[in-house]
Amino acid sequence: MNRSLTSLILSAAAATAFSTTALGDDVGQIKAAKGAVHIERDGQKLPATVGEKVRQSDRVVTGTDGSVGITFVDNSLLSAGPNSTLAIERYAFDPTTHAGAFDTRLSRGTLSVVSGKIAKQTPGAMTVKTPSAILGVRSTEFVVRADDGVR
């Protein structure tokens, strides 16, 4: 039952994969999930299981034992460790020109980033915000820790 639902979501995503992404489109997919992980969308808490789609404006949240790995349609790879909150603030990508914009915010926790076609085509078009800085990405791999000042 769950499987056929996933298939339905996948085929819907396939239909939109070759047009420029817009609000409400699926822009990424969960490829790894361990422990407590969920997606916050429109005030709702959704399970973040492998195969689940991620959209612009989603927040991906991991618990004390949680971790999550996400692929995006421009082939960016983001993965977060425990006690992390990652917001996909903006995502736009044109698969023909590779033009796009990808803004995320890590308000707490740890994140590893492998940038994709957006940052390769337009250096700086991908950013990661932390509580005290903005990171502009120029086609690279890096890790970030964000301290929310609580712990």
Added chain:
Amino acid sequence: MRFMLILAATVLVAGCAKPRNDLVVVLPEEGGKVGAVVVTDEKKRETTLNTAYASARSDPPGFFDRSSGMKAGPSSADEVKQSFGTALAAQPARPVSLLLYFTEGSTLSDESKEVVDRMLAEIAKRPAAEITVIGHTDTVGNDTFNDKLSLERAQAVREILIGMGVPAQNITAAGRGKREPLVPTADNVNEPRNRRVELSVR
């Protein structure tokens, strides 16, 4: 006097807030290449990190300092693993792109049949694998003809993958006609290297 009060208040506020301890470390890519991260702090100061394990941290608060000496961040793969091991372990497999070539029409060349096998192995490694198949042509013929042919090539490859057990709903096929030649040529040039399908999985 007023100045002293403001100063005291500032120190007090700063003292109450727990210092932020944000950290960023640039990692070498596979093959040793290093990209760059431009760090802009709250005072709009920029630091460019563009060497392997270059790092910056917010210490003291609001001040992103290129690490050195006592403030040095992780400087090796092992040290990065200590702080970021769980996040790195959750990283999805790298997307892989392979090229398939056609003798003519939608018939695959012999070497390309081995490429299909490699792709199947890559697909099997990935949970929730997403596959894209993009067809291209050489510059012989007009756009209408080549758009149709490139899509036919992509669909032919999609069918091959489906026949080998890859779920149809996980494969997207598209044709780009002669718009993106691998080898730039004049119009109406027969060029085998441009008659290809790009097969990608993530």
